[in-house]
Amino acid sequence: MIHIKSWCPLIDIHTHILPDVDDGARNFEESLKMIKESIKQGINHIVVTPHIFSPYIKCKTKNEIIKIFDEFTKNVKDAGLNVNLYLGHEVSYHIRIFDYFKHGEFLTLNNKNIILLELPYDRELETFEDLQYNFECYGQSLILAHIERYDYYSIRKLKHLKSNNVYFQINASSLMKSHRYFKKANKLLKAGLVDFIASDIHYNRINHMQEAYEFVTKNYGQDVATKIFYDNPSQLIL
Numbered sequence: 718m719i720h721i722k723s724w725c726p727l728i729d730i731h732t733h734i735l736p737d738v739d740d741g742a743r744n745f746e747e748s749l750k751m752i753k754e755s756i757k758q759g760i761n762h763i764v765v766t767p768h769i770f771s772p773y774i775k776c777k778t779k780n781e782i783i784k785i786f787d788e789f790t791k792n793v794k795d796a797g798l799n800v801n802l803y804l805g806h807e808v809s810y811h812i813r814i815f816d817y818f819k820h821g822e823f824l825t826l827n828n829k830n831i832i833l834l835e836l837p838y839d840r841e842l843e844t845f846e847d848l849q850y851n852f853e854c855y856g857q858s859l860i861l862a863h864i865e866r867y868d869y870y871s872i873r874k875l876k877h878l879k880s881n882n883v884y885f886q887i888n889a890s891s892l893m894k895s896h897r898y899f900k901k902a903n904k905l906l907k908a909g910l911v912d913f914i915a916s917d918i919h920y921n922r923i924n925h926m927q928e929a930y931e932f933v934t935k936n937y938g939q940d941v942a943t944k945i946f947y948d949n950p951s952q953l954i955l
Contacts, residue, residue: 728762728950731915741767758927771809803827841869863896886913889929
């Protein structure tokens with residue numbers, strides 16, 4: 718691969734580095750290792766997005782997450798790591814998700830009006846557009862996490878959703894040629910549907926952000942790479 722040095726810092730909006738809260742980092746030592754690798758990748762802004770409402774993972778409550786995050790950021794600072802950390806949730810769809818939102822039971826990204834939403838993998842959510850409209854009425858925008866995984870969504874359908882102000886994120890790992898979603902991720906990029914690329918890093922996953930940045934720069938141009946890896950996410954957190 719041709720190495721293209723990043724001229725802008727990378728921003729990662731989807732990570733599981735908070736220790737012992739979901740299926741991400743299992744302890745503080747693993748968290749530190751993951752942050753150090755992120756810094757090596759050229760990332761200096763990280764949104765910590767633990768799962769909530771996942772049917773597969775035992776998740777902490779919002780208040781528990783906030784307390785753990787506050788202690789975590791202090792410990793990271795004490796470790797001398799030069800990185801900016803922000804908090805949010807990766808919110809798994811739940812039939813009562815809008816009620817949970819109105820009762821303040823989950824976190825938006827960096828306390829901004831935007832929600833990182835994970836949809837079901839096995840079926841299309843027929844009520845999604847109604848849900849998106851309800852959130853929009855409350856001034857909230859949706860980012861669909863790792864949209865390359867939702868096989869039921871065609872390019873045509875995603876273009877329709879995007880026209881209704883839904884944003885899309887793909888995983889950096891999906892741009893590795895051996896990955897099962899490589900072709901799908903490229904189709905999404907070619908269609909101009911990708912707003913964010915993030916690591917979705919867990920303790921047992923490799924961080925491919927720099928490789929993904931280089932891939933996008935080489936194949937889709939510097940302007941596209943800068944928009945996806947810096948401009949769009951910076952509007953969320955900076």
